[in-house]
Amino acid sequence: MDGFGGTTLRINLATGEIKRTPTDPAFAREWMGARGFVSKLLYDEVPRDADPLGPDNIFIVAPGVMTGSFSPVGSKIGFGCISPATNGHADSSMGGHLGPELKYAGYDLIVLEKIAPEAQYLYIDNDTVELRSADKYWGMGSIDLEKRMKDDLGEDFQIATIGPAGENGIVFSCITHDFGRQAGRCGVGAVMGSKRIKAIAVRGTKSLPAHDLDAMTKLTCDIIERTKTHPNMAPWQKYGTAFFVGWSNERGCFPTKNFQKTYHEDWKKIDGERLVEECLVTHKACFGCWMNCGKYSRARIPGKPDTYVEGPEYETIALVGGSCAFTNIHHVAYANYLLDNLGMDTMSGGSTIAFAMECYQRGIITKDDLEGNELRWGNIDDFEHFLRMIAARRGIGDVFARGTKGAAESLGQDTIAFASQAKGMEFSGYDTRWYPAQLLSYCTSDIGAHHNRSWTITTDIELGRENYKGKAPVVVYLQHIRPLFDTWSCCRLFWGELDVTPEEHVETIRHLTGWDVTLDECFLVSEKIWNLNRAHYLERNGGPGRKHDVAPARHLSEPVPDGPAEGHTVGAENFEAMLDEYYAARGWDRDGNPTREVLDVLGIGFAADDLEKIGLLGKPLPGGIPKVRGQKLKPKAM
Amino acid sequence: MVLYLRSGGKLRDKLQPDVDHYTRRVEVESGQTIREILGVLGIDEGFVAFAFAEGKFRRLDYRPHEEEVVTLQPPVSGG
Amino acid sequence: MKIKVTKENCTGCKLCLQICTITHKHEINPKMAAITIDAHFPEPGTFEPRLCVQCGACAQACPVDAIHLEGDAYVIDEDECTNCEICVDACPIGVMFTHPDAPTPIKCDLCLKCTEVCNTSALTVVE
Numbered sequence: 106m107d108g109f110g111g112t113t114l115r116i117n118l119a120t121g122e123i124k125r126t127p128t129d130p131a132f133a134r135e136w137m138g139a140r141g142f143v144s145k146l147l148y149d150e151v152p153r154d155a156d157p158l159g160p161d162n163i164f165i166v167a168p169g170v171m172t173g174s175f176s177p178v179g180s181k182i183g184f185g186c187i188s189p190a191t192n193g194h195a196d197s198s199m200g201g202h203l204g205p206e207l208k209y210a211g212y213d214l215i216v217l218e219k220i221a222p223e224a225q226y227l228y229i230d231n232d233t234v235e236l237r238s239a240d241k242y243w244g245m246g247s248i249d250l251e252k253r254m255k256d257d258l259g260e261d262f263q264i265a266t267i268g269p270a271g272e273n274g275i276v277f278s279c280i281t282h283d284f285g286r287q288a289g290r291c292g293v294g295a296v297m298g299s300k301r302i303k304a305i306a307v308r309g310t311k312s313l314p315a316h317d318l319d320a321m322t323k324l325t326c327d328i329i330e331r332t333k334t335h336p337n338m339a340p341w342q343k344y345g346t347a348f349f350v351g352w353s354n355e356r357g358c359f360p361t362k363n364f365q366k367t368y369h370e371d372w373k374k375i376d377g378e379r380l381v382e383e384c385l386v387t388h389k390a391c392f393g394c395w396m397n398c399g400k401y402s403r404a405r406i407p408g409k410p411d412t413y414v415e416g417p418e419y420e421t422i423a424l425v426g427g428s429c430a431f432t433n434i435h436h437v438a439y440a441n442y443l444l445d446n447l448g449m450d451t452m453s454g455g456s457t458i459a460f461a462m463e464c465y466q467r468g469i470i471t472k473d474d475l476e477g478n479e480l481r482w483g484n485i486d487d488f489e490h491f492l493r494m495i496a497a498r499r500g501i502g503d504v505f506a507r508g509t510k511g512a513a514e515s516l517g518q519d520t521i522a523f524a525s526q527a528k529g530m531e532f533s534g535y536d537t538r539w540y541p542a543q544l545l546s547y548c549t550s551d552i553g554a555h556h557n558r559s560w561t562i563t564t565d566i567e568l569g570r571e572n573y574k575g576k577a578p579v580v581v582y583l584q585h586i587r588p589l590f591d592t593w594s595c596c597r598l599f600w601g602e603l604d605v606t607p608e609e610h611v612e613t614i615r616h617l618t619g620w621d622v623t624l625d626e627c628f629l630v631s632e633k634i635w636n637l638n639r640a641h642y643l644e645r646n647g648g649p650g651r652k653h654d655v656a657p658a659r660h661l662s663e664p665v666p667d668g669p670a671e672g673h674t675v676g677a678e679n680f681e682a683m684l685d686e687y688y689a690a691r692g693w694d695r696d697g698n699p700t701r702e703v704l705d706v707l708g709i710g711f712a713a714d715d716l717e718k719i720g721l722l723g724k725p726l727p728g729g730i731p732k733v734r735g736q737k738l739k740p741k742a743m
Numbered sequence: 744m745v746l747y748l749r750s751g752g753k754l755r756d757k758l759q760p761d762v763d764h765y766t767r768r769v770e771v772e773s774g775q776t777i778r779e780i781l782g783v784l785g786i787d788e789g790f791v792a793f794a795f796a797e798g799k800f801r802r803l804d805y806r807p808h809e810e811e812v813v814t815l816q817p818p819v820s821g822g
Numbered sequence: 823m824k825i826k827v828t829k830e831n832c833t834g835c836k837l838c839l840q841i842c843t844i845t846h847k848h849e850i851n852p853k854m855a856a857i858t859i860d861a862h863f864p865e866p867g868t869f870e871p872r873l874c875v876q877c878g879a880c881a882q883a884c885p886v887d888a889i890h891l892e893g894d895a896y897v898i899d900e901d902e903c904t905n906c907e908i909c910v911d912a913c914p915i916g917v918m919f920t921h922p923d924a925p926t927p928i929k930c931d932l933c934l935k936c937t938e939v940c941n942t943s944a945l946t947v948v949e
Contacts, residue, residue: 173850174850175840175841175844175850202836205852209851209852209853248864251864252863252864260860260861261853283863284863284864284867309853310851310853310854310921310922310923311851311923312847312849312850312851312854312923313850313851314850315850318844318848318849318850322841322844326841326938326939329837329939329941333941334765335751335765336749336750336751336755336765336814336815336816337751337752337814337816337817338941339795339798339814340793340795340800340814340816341816342941342942343798343800344800346819348792348793348800348816349792349818349819351792351793351802352791352792352793352818353818356789377800378800386866386867386868387830387833387867387868387869388833388942389833389834390833390834390835391835392835392836393835393836393837393840394833394835394837395835395837395939395940395941395942396941397833397835397942399833401863401867403867413863413864413865413867414864419820533820535820556820557820560820562818562820563753563789563790563817563818566787566789566790598819601752601819601820602751602752602819603751604751604752604755
């Protein structure tokens with residue numbers, strides 16, 4: 106089966122039974138991999154009332170069609186489950202080398218069912234697949250464990266681990282690999298931990314079959330040659346994502362003090378230039394990538410040990426650095442290390458601590474809650490102490506282990522108003538009060554707030570930051586194209602940064618697999634996944650859909666106090682109007698429920714039947730659904 | 744003075760290159776900052792994350808020298 | 823002509839391993855490449871690409887005379903090679919590689935494809 110390892114594994118952790126079946130070519134063609142596989146399997150297999158951290162959730166490890174191929178750039182692997190943060194579909198991807206290694210071992214998909222009786226790790230060495238005891242590894246930090254397992258098993262194993270946070274069910278726990286690459290979002294690490302799986306270790310030495318290797322090689326070599334001289338290449342290689350800190354501040358969208366402000370006066374002390382000058386150890390790339398955005402760094406803080414970590418990249422600098430108001434890049438890098446090693450997403454983790462810092466600022470939590478400690482803005486010792494309280498679920502740490510939404514529900518006192526989250530997942534590192542399409546993007550996202558689904562800051566600038574009309578179809582378009590890269594399982598940045606076209610990605614897939622696939626078909630696959638995830642979310646959480654697409658009060662009604670975005674806010678009325686436009690652009694009804702017509706067009710009529718049974722199928726639209734859902738933004742002529 | 748600006752992505756459409764696929768030759772007053780030059784060209788600085796010249800990051804208040812090749816880096820959501 | 827390794831420039835991307843196997847074995851399989859990258863993490867955080875320096879120790883050790891100097895590179899004659907792996911043991915820097923699916927040991931023949939794809943000048947050609 107060209108382009109694939111050929112085997113699917115299904116493992117019952119309760120009984121230890123390991124089943125291998127040939128990967129179904131029709132399933133692979135229809136869903137393409139990673140995010141697509143996850144979406145369909147979750148929909149089909151997880152009971153709607155299953156506890157995300159209970160035995161009936163499943164945990165999926167899924168590379169995609171491009172993973173491990175010679176292409177721009179098949180480095181990714183997806184993890185999927187029902188999210189403990191959102192109670193909906195979760196897929197979270199990471200780069201590094203694990204996905205390719207798994208394909209070289211011959212596997213396209215691993216489904217872990219039930220819960221292991223004791224701590225275990227999944228050991229895969231080509232055809233050898235075993236569940237092994239992880240007793241001696243339980244409790245270890247993610248990075249420490251990766252090093253330990255490389256010592257135990259061999260450097261040529263690729264290893265993914267969870268930290269203590271994942272073991273303890275912290276809802277924003279991540280999966281770590283390659284000393285600093287994460288599947289960070291949706292709490293996939295917590296679900297892996299709930300299964301008592303501490304790590305996955307893989308070695309693969311087989312070849313990945315390709316339909317037309319010569320054509321794929323020529324195309325990829327041509328793209329490499331062409332992009333070497335692309336204007337963005339050199340700056341990107343040198344600085345990676347951290348360089349957008351200044352821009353984001355000057356645009357008034359840099360989260361500062363838990364999104365109280367959108368401009369950090371001391372951003373020059375924590376930006377990419379500081380990082381590269383003071384902390385950089387080496388540039389670091391994922392498998393097969395020639396633009397190396399990874400910045401491997403060392404934090405040096407008097408009185409603390411030197412720590413090494415890949416990053417911090419933009420999102421971490423924004424949500425740890427800005428939102429917790431740090432003013433020293435070493436402190437941000439050290440915080441990044443702590444979160445990584447304890448096994449928590451730096452984005453939701455940073456945001457949750459920033460949220461706690463605001464609670465402390467307001468006197469909602471006090472020293473008495475913090476074991477006598479404080480929780481001051483920008484204080485690394487306070488940060489570390491509180492972070493460890495969360496990881497161990499000690500005292501009030503247990504409340505914040507549920508993320509900002511869960512913590513706010515427990516704390517009351519209208520703290521939910523300043524929890525910057527959607528559906529239980531914390532915002533990415535962009536404030537939305539001057540960027541309404543970004544707010545719409547967060548609040549309509551299938552996995553909760555995440556820029557990886559739709560990022561519209563420049564779209565908002567292009568179409569006017571005070572305008573609300575006409576943006577929803579662009580959000581829909583972005584929600585189809587951006588997750589498409591997670592479905593193909595390749596890095597989005599070759600498209601975003603280096604002008605490698607989606608058509609070229611599709612051509613690569615054709616050469617790799619022999620499929621007669623087109624970009625239009627891929628867009629429909631992406632839209633199908635989106636709609637299936639929506640149906641699944643409604644089936645698990647009730648309806649109507651609209652009641653879930655809500656924005657935090659801060660972003661609707663609290664004007665930005667100062668900085669470039671001073672005075673701006675979106676306003677509830679404007680937000681609701683954008684939602685109306687969004688639902689219409691998707692072919693959903695005004696309640697935000699998908700219609701049968703759109704689900705039928707996408708070939709998932711079964712989801713319409715399921716929604717109808719529970720009364721959540723959208724009412725038919727008077728004019729029918731739009732022929733094309735989502736619309737590319739055409740750059741304005743100068 | 745003469746200056747060469749380079750850009751890719753959507754920013755390339757706005758720059759309207761004329762030398763090669765990515766590069767536009769512009770004549771500007773000596774001592775002008777990148778920000779001022781963007782203003783003259785009618786490019787909103789919101790589309791420029793930073794400038795890159797002689798292998799280094801440059802803020803938009805950087806004043807390029809004669810014949811300098813300056814890359815304008817568009818913002819991209821990252822991480 | 824030689825391949826110069828500047829290890830400080832290596833980012834560990836393995837593009838060189840990919841193109842090496844595609845070129846010589848017509849397979850996608852970086853484990854069958856004539857290059858390896860040792861990664862030293864989490865500390866000190868360095869990459870170390872390693873490949874043949876064409877010293878000829880393998881040719882001297884080969885009991886069936888299957889390794890010959892062609893231009894600047896020692897090349898394995900796959901028809902002559904008995905896969906006894908004496909050359910693997912004889913290599914002083916451990917860059918005569920083996921793979922279960924390869925009929926002979928694997929070594930660099932200076933095709934230079936790796937230097938063409940490397941985008942950080944970790945691998946470059948020197949005369």
